Amino acid sequence: MTDTLVQGTHSASSRPEGSRPGAVLRRAEARPIIEIQDVVKTFGDFVAVDQVSLTIREGELFALLGGSGCGKTTLLRMLAGFERPTAGRILIGGQDMTQVPPYDRPVNMMFQSYALFPHMSVEANVAFGLRQDSLPKAEIRDRVRQMLDLVQLGPFAKRKPHHLSGGQRQRVALARSLAKHPKVLLLDEPLAALDKKLREQTQLELVGIQERVGTTFVVVTHDQEEAMTMADRVAIMDSGRIIQVDTPHALYEYPNTRYVAEFFGTVNMFQGQLIEDEPDHILIRSDALANPVYVGHGISARGGATVWVALRPEKLAISRVQPDSPHNWDQGIVEDIVYLGGISTYHIRLDSGALARVTTQNLERMAEPDITWDDRVFVSWRHDNTVVVTG
Amino acid sequence: MSGAGEGPGHGLGGRPTTGARTRSIAEAAWAAAGRDGERNGHGRTRLQWLMARFGRGTVIGIPYIWLLLFFLLPFLIVLKISFAEFRIGLPPYTPLLEWIEGGYLQIKLAFGNFLFLLDDPLYVVAYLNSLKVALVSTLIALLIGYPMAYAIARASPTWRAVYLLLVILPFWTSFLIRVYAWIGILKNNGLINNALISLGLIDSPLPLLNTEVSLYIGIVYSYLPFMVLPLYATLEKMDIALIEAAADLGCRPFKAFLTVTLPLSMPGIVAGSMLVFIPAVGEFVIPDLLGGAGTLMIGKVLWSEFFNNRDWPVASAVAIAMLIFLVIPIVVFQYYQHKHAERAEES
Structure with a gap:
């Protein structure tokens, strides 16, 4: 890719604000641009979107994440105006847009299939939205050139979409949807059609472009x-509901449910009972773990309640030496080692029969791994690295 | 058809019946196909070898032989007759080639038939009228067929199948019977006139049958499916997301239709129009049964030349001239299709 874009991506990748609480506060002060209020969408008996309320702030890069059929696309299509909510309201820029048809909404969408007009050149595709506003010809030409420069497609202006590669088509779609300077840009699986390498590169490019144009x-x-x-x-x-909304960092480190912990990253999940419930600490006993789990803070659950202990693989340590703590460790046999270059994942079969995944960093090039298949090892973790969820 | 060509065919059918050589090849092929994995020295099964050697030729050859026998040959005969002269006898035209005294082969080409077509305004008028009727019918069929095809393409899959069946359903009845049925509907004491009179809307029957109106009704009715089906095929393939994208970019529905749907359905419009226009030009049965006394169409002229005047050479000349008139739109159509196919290939 070219210099300008790479610069953009660098600043994007190095910015920590997405995961820094300060940044969240700053964003929180920004004006809400989209307000979704108690929106329900049903198709026959099927509830696609179930009582969703959500506020998206100006200038944010917001992601709707979920498995297929979870309602995320339906929600996006309601923002674009292709679907009308069965109940609830959608405000865009403070105005009620619930019943406004797509062609009168100040939002644009980038389609998963890109939906480029096959009978029009790249230029005409990008100009299509501007033509609908009857802008002067010269202005349309300028805006189209700006947009094509933004996505590095200037030399391809006269081509038809089917003469472009997948990555180029994706950028035409982006240019077309940004050309009208929408208040909000909706992107439906924008990178799904690209191969892995291109996808990773384009993710950062998209962030860079978003920072430059400042569009939500x-x-x-x-x-x-x-x-x-x-x-x-x-x-x-x-299943049509929003489970948790937060920064990526908070979702990973403070998931509010088992679903979020398991969906967002890899996790070792152990079911247990709350056996000691104090304001400053709790103790959990799990059938899967030999020793009780100690957590240094209270939770909002009664003694005896069923809870889940979520442990991220990289927060577990393995060693041949038995820890001398009464809590937060177990032992087992190394069943499998998955070598991934930078890291290795050890699959440890605990004595209870449960499986624990532990990742370690391969820091030394020449180092011989001292733990290998069928070794008996101890797995331990710090109490403040333990996440407890109740449902 | 060669024996070798039949070989794989019988082999696939598994029932070799003709010729010892054919049978042995076919049985070998059948056996090879049955026993998976048995291969000859070249690493392919015998059947694969046979298919590779003769299969393609057979598949391409059969339709060409068919066209040669039943299209090109009759055409050449008609062409030959068109250059002959009328005479009373059997056959009712003069021969083209004749041995005359002194061992000469005499070729007699009578261009008089073609000149006669230009001479008598009847033929020119009939040609032009046929073109007009075909053109107007095609336009009406397009105006009716496009919304139909569009509605079918956008219907739910279950209903789509039902609607398509309804479009094709008339073909279950003979074309001739359906045209006759229109006489019953349109005649003076027919369905429409009786209904209008009993409703008190009119006192005396409207002259519907044997008019231009009834002619257009007949042609549009008969050829509508040929317009709807190719239009449906193109519209159904079109990505709905394109219309959504147009709407998303601020385009109102009707303008989106004009700027996106219509240009993208052009191949279907061209195909459907050709399928209606070409047979409509030469149509004989509908103008004969539903058209008026003044309806002059080339198909009807052709018929009366052959069967009333019994002037085969002039009738043949009319047929050849009509064919030439029709070849032009076909060539245009082919060119358009070719261009479209090329475009599809590129993408």
Whole structure:
């Protein structure tokens, strides 16, 4: 890619604000641009979107994340105006847009299939939206050139879409949807049609473009990594409901449910009972773990309640030496080692029969791994790295 | 058809019946196909070898032989007759080639038939009228067929099948019977006139049958499916997201239709129009049964030349001239299709 875009991506990738609480506060001060209020959408008996309320702020790169059929695309299509909510309201820029047809909404959409007009050149595709506003010809020409420069497609202006590669088509679609300077850009799985390498590169490019134009982006994706890479905030959806809305960092480290913990990253999940419930600590006993789990803060659950202990693989440590703590460790046999270059994942079969996944970094090039298949090892974790969820 | 060509055919059918050589090849092929994995020295099964050797030729050859026998040959006969002269006898025209005294082969080409077509305004008028009737019918069929095809393409899959069946359903009845049925509907004491009179809307029957109106009704009715089906095929393939994208970019529905749907359905419009226009030009049965006394169409003229005047050479000349008139739109159509196919290939 070219210099300008790469610069954009660098500043994007190095910005920590997406995961810094300060940045969230700053965003929180921004004006809400989209307000979704108690929106329900049913198709016959099927409830696609179930009582969703959500506020998206101006200038945000917001991701709707969920598996297929979770309602994220339906929600996006309601923002675009292709579907009317069964109940509830949608405000865009403070105005009620619930009943406004798509052609009168100040939002534009980038389609998953790109939906480029096959009988028009790249230029005509980008100009299409501007022509609808009857702008002067010279202005349309300038705006089209600006947009094509933004996505590095200037030399391809006269080509028809089918003469372009997948990545180029994706950028034409982006230029076309940005040409009208919409208040909000809706992106439906914008990178799904690209191969892995191009996708990773384009994720950062998209962020760079978003920072430059300052438009609010709402991205629908099923790819957790994509959401993490790009979004300031992520809403996780399941069965038509929003489960949690937060920064990628908060979703990963403070999931509010088992679903979020498991969907957003890899996790070792152990079911247990709350056996000691104090304001400053709790103790959990799990059938899967030999020793009780100690957590240094209280939770809002009664003693005896069923809870789940969520442990991220990279927060577990393995060693041949038995920890001398009464809590937060177990032992088992190394069943499998998945070598991924930078990291390795150890699959440890605990004595209870449960499986624990532990990732370690391969920091030394020549180092011989001291733990190998069928070794008996101890798995331990710090109490403040333990996440407890109640449902 | 060669014996070798039949070989794989019988082999596939599994029932070799003709010729010892054919049978042995076919049985070998059948056996090879049955026993998976048995291969000859070249690493392919015998059947694959046979298919590779003769299969393609057979598949391409059969339709060409068919066209040669039943299209080109009769055409050449008609062409030959068109250059002959009328005479009373059997056959009712003079021969083209004749041995005359002194061992000469005499070729006699009578261009008089073609000149006669230009001479008598009847033929020119009939040609032009046929073109007009075909053109107007095609336009009416397009105006009726396009919304139909559009509605079918946008209907739910279950209903789509029902609607398509309804479009094709008339073909279950003979074309001739359906045209006759229109006489019953349109005649003076027919369905429409009786209904209007009993409703008290009119006192005396409207002259519907044997007018231009009834002619157009007949042609449009008969050829409408040929317009709807290719239009449906193109409209159904079109990505709905394109219309949504147009709407999303601020385009109102009707303008989106004009700027996106209509240009993209052009191949269907061209195909459907050709399928209506070409047979409508030469149509004989509908103008004969539903058209008026003044309806002059080339198909009807052709018929009366052959069967009333029994002037085969002039009738043949009319047929050849009509064919030439029709070849032009076909060539245009082919050119358009070719261009479209090329475009599709590129993408």
